[in-house]
Amino acid sequence: MAVESHQLTPGAGNNVGMNPASRDSGLSAPAYGLLLGHTRCHYCYSQTPTAALWVSSFVETDKEDVVDLGDGALLHYIEYLDEGAAAFVRGHAPWLRPASTRTSGQTYLAHHCTTCGAIQGDHFVFSPDGPYWPQDNGDLSRLRFIEGPGALIARASAGQSAWMDRVTHVCSRE
Numbered sequence: 627m628a629v630e631s632h633q634l635t636p637g638a639g640n641n642v643g644m645n646p647a648s649r650d651s652g653l654s655a656p657a658y659g660l661l662l663g664h665t666r667c668h669y670c671y672s673q674t675p676t677a678a679l680w681v682s683s684f685v686e687t688d689k690e691d692v693v694d695l696g697d698g699a700l701l702h703y704i705e706y707l708d709e710g711a712a713a714f715v716r717g718h719a720p721w722l723r724p725a726s727t728r729t730s731g732q733t734y735l736a737h738h739c740t741t742c743g744a745i746q747g748d749h750f751v752f753s754p755d756g757p758y759w760p761q762d763n764g765d766l767s768r769l770r771f772i773e774g775p776g777a778l779i780a781r782a783s784a785g786q787s788a789w790m791d792r793v794t795h796v797c798s799r800e
């Protein structure tokens with residue numbers, strides 16, 4: 627089966643090349659953090675760390691219009707982060723780096739295996755077989771939570787599930 631990550635190529639080593647959110651469109655959140663887990667590299671089969679960017683709630687706007695909003699969510703296909711959040715991610719999850727898709731040219735923060743460097747696409751990391759589909763609070767408590775410093779501006783897709791509202795109560799904190 628073709629996995630989306632096979633269509634990815636490594637991008638620049640920092641946020642250069644990521645398009646900033648325009649002033650009046652993007653996603654904003656009052657609080658965020660990283661949820662750390664593990665997955666098995668699809669290429670070398672080593673255990674490799676994962677980090678999901680969690681937001682406590684979010685509002686997504688396009689021009690003046692609110693196009694989506696909700697409570698706890700994970701951000702997928704992150705195309706842009708404000709500098710504070712980008713620095714936070716680089717500090718705690720340096721294996722999350724920009725990579726671009728060959729097909730669409732879209733650049734987003736993608737997981738890179740810490741053993742072999744292979745890109746683990748979001749389609750793979752956030753699949754039901756990945757670390758971010760906890761079945762109960764026991765599963766959820768095995769994810770480590772690192773609270774971010776304040777609010778966040780991003781361009782990304784927000785994915786919501788009921789467990790994402792329980793993160794700050796259930797997950798162990800660093």
Ligand SMILES: [Zn+2]
Pocket residue numbers: 667668669670671672739740741742743744
């Ligand atoms: Zn690997």
